[in-house]
Amino acid sequence: xxxxxxxIFIAASLLAFTLNAHADVKPxxxxxxxxxxxxxxSPSCGxxxxxxxxxxxxxxxxxxxxxxxxxxxxxxx
Numbered sequence: 528x529x530x531x532x533x534x535i536f537i538a539a540s541l542l543a544f545t546l547n548a549h550a551d552v553k554p555x556x557x558x559x560x561x562x563x564x565x566x567x568x569s570p571s572c573g574x575x576x577x578x579x580x581x582x583x584x585x586x587x588x589x590x591x592x593x594x595x596x597x598x599x600x601x602x603x604x
Contacts, residue, residue, distance in 0.1 A: 557584035572600035 558581045566577040579591045 558582075559584050559586075562588070566595065566598065569597040569599065571597075573597055 560582045562580040562582065564577065564579045567575045569575045573596070574594050575597045577593050577595045579593070581589055581591065583589050
């Protein structure tokens, strides 16, 4: 298997595991306004931790933590 394909396979497997492990965690349906989204730095394409800060329907600031593919995955690395 090509090393790049192997990395993608590992990242996808980790993402699937993470999503299954947190399947009971659902985002609040009352996201009124997203204030910011940030992700942990990653030198290569892979799964990283990300955080979205938003205001709910009561004007309270909330933070949603989740896993996603790093932004640098989009460039084909």
